[in-house]
Amino acid sequence: MVSVTRMVLDVLKPHQPNALDFSQAIAEVDSDYYVHLTVLEVDESTETVEIVLEAKNIDFDAVQLAISDMGGSVHSIDEVEVHNDSDIR
Amino acid sequence: MIKLLEQAKFLLHITSSHHIVRRYFVVNGFDGALTMLGLIIGFLLSSSTDLSVIVNACLGAAIALGMSGVSSAYVSESAERQHELGKLEEAMISDLQSSAHGQAARSVPLLIALVNGLSPLIISLLIISPLLISHAGLSLPVSPLYSAIFIALILVFLLGVFLGRIAGVSWLRSGIQTLLIAMITIVLIYLFTG
Numbered sequence: 463m464v465s466v467t468r469m470v471l472d473v474l475k476p477h478q479p480n481a482l483d484f485s486q487a488i489a490e491v492d493s494d495y496y497v498h499l500t501v502l503e504v505d506e507s508t509e510t511v512e513i514v515l516e517a518k519n520i521d522f523d524a525v526q527l528a529i530s531d532m533g534g535s536v537h538s539i540d541e542v543e544v545h546n547d548s549d550i551r
Numbered sequence: 552m553i554k555l556l557e558q559a560k561f562l563l564h565i566t567s568s569h570h571i572v573r574r575y576f577v578v579n580g581f582d583g584a585l586t587m588l589g590l591i592i593g594f595l596l597s598s599s600t601d602l603s604v605i606v607n608a609c610l611g612a613a614i615a616l617g618m619s620g621v622s623s624a625y626v627s628e629s630a631e632r633q634h635e636l637g638k639l640e641e642a643m644i645s646d647l648q649s650s651a652h653g654q655a656a657r658s659v660p661l662l663i664a665l666v667n668g669l670s671p672l673i674i675s676l677l678i679i680s681p682l683l684i685s686h687a688g689l690s691l692p693v694s695p696l697y698s699a700i701f702i703a704l705i706l707v708f709l710l711g712v713f714l715g716r717i718a719g720v721s722w723l724r725s726g727i728q729t730l731l732i733a734m735i736t737i738v739l740i741y742l743f744t745g
Contacts (some may be wrong), residue, residue, distance in 0.1 A: 476652065478565040478641055507642040533565075533650040535643060 465519040468543035473511050475534035477504075481511065487532050491524045492517060512540070559662055562655040566632070569662065573717065575667040579620045581710055581729070585736055586612055588679040588703040592740045593594025595696050602695070606679065606686045613675030621668030629658035678703045707733040 475484060485499040498514040515525065526536055563569050590612055594605045619632045636656040640647050647653050676683075681705035685691055691698055715725025 467742075474643060476643065478567065479651070481559075483564075500715075505642070507639055531650055533639070533643065533647050533652040535645050 463547045465545050465547065466522065466542060467516065467518065467520065467545050469513075469515045469520055469522070469525075469539060471513045471515065471525075471529075472512075472514070472537045472539035472540055473529060473534050474508055474511055474537055475511055475532065476508055479532050484511075484532055484534065485513070487530050488513065488525060489513070491521065491528050494518055495520075510537075556594060559658070562651065562659055563662070565651055566635070566655045568659050569629075572663055572666050575620075575624060575663060576670045577710055577714060579616070579667050580670040580674045581707070583613070583616050583674040584678060584703050584707050584710065585733065586616060587675045588669070588700065588707075588733060588736060589740055591678075591696055591699050591703070592737055595700075596741070601657050602686050603684065603695070606682050607676070609679040609682060613672055613679065616675060617668045617672030619668075620671055621664045624667035625660050625664035628663045632643050632656040632660055674706055677706060704730060704733055 479487065481499050481501060485497040489495045489497045491499040494517050498516075500512045500514075501509055503510040503513055529536060563572065587609060590609055591605075594600050594608075627656065633656055636647060636652055639652060661665030678699050681691055681693075681695040681702065685695035693701075708730045711726035712722045714729070715722035
């Protein structure tokens with residue numbers, strides 16, 4: 463099975479919810495999600511953030527939905543780490 | 552219910568509307584209290600009026616204050632929220648109708664309208680409660696009109712205390728200030744209607 467274990471996303475979000483609420487909402491997608499958020503740029507009503515996501519198997523659609531629910535939008539996927547579990551055998 | 556309250560708190564948080572709700576609660580609550588106080592003092596100064604007339608007049612005013620609060624706040628807040636959402640959508644270059652911001656633009660005006668309408672209605676009903684009790688046939692140790700004035704003054708004082716606590720200043724001073732406003736209102740009514 464191919465699993466996505468790490469992703470770096472470039473996201474544009476409104477000021478509210480703030481970085482803490484925003485990353486918490488993403489971490490709530492699944493129990494083992496690790497979220498690291500860095501604010502890169504702050505504009506009048508938006509901010510560009512870099513989100514580093516780590517988990518055993520990232521569900522990107524669910525993450526994207528959590529981001530859009532908070533009013534944000536994924537601009538680009540800057541880094542991805544994918545593992546193929548069948549390689550281990 | 553708890554989830555609904557948490558959701559409401561979250562929507563108020565992302566739209567930074569806490570202070571608006573608080574302001575509407577105090578402003579319209581104060582409106583309700585002073586309107587009832589004015590009506591009751593007016594009836595007190597008039598030649599003896601039937602209690603049912605007083606109750607109906609006060610109830611009518613309380614309902615009108617509630618309806619006015621709900622409708623005016625909903626119309627103005629709805630327009631304001633849609634404007635804010637439009638500005639945010641422009642900045643985000645995306646449709647935010649299905650996001651928390653879109654939901655807030657629809658729900659927050661309703662919430663604010665409810666607070667704006669219920670605040671004067673509940674405060675007015677509390678003030679006229681002695682009149683309602685007396686009208687229902689139960690006897691009170693003090694005249695219902697004087698009891699209503701006493702409750703109105705207590706509620707005005709409590710609104711002042713609430714404001715004082717928000718501002719972080721002396722709650723007693725703030726309470727006395729609002730009480731003073733109520734006293735001036737009473738004096739003005741006496742001067743102009745007596």
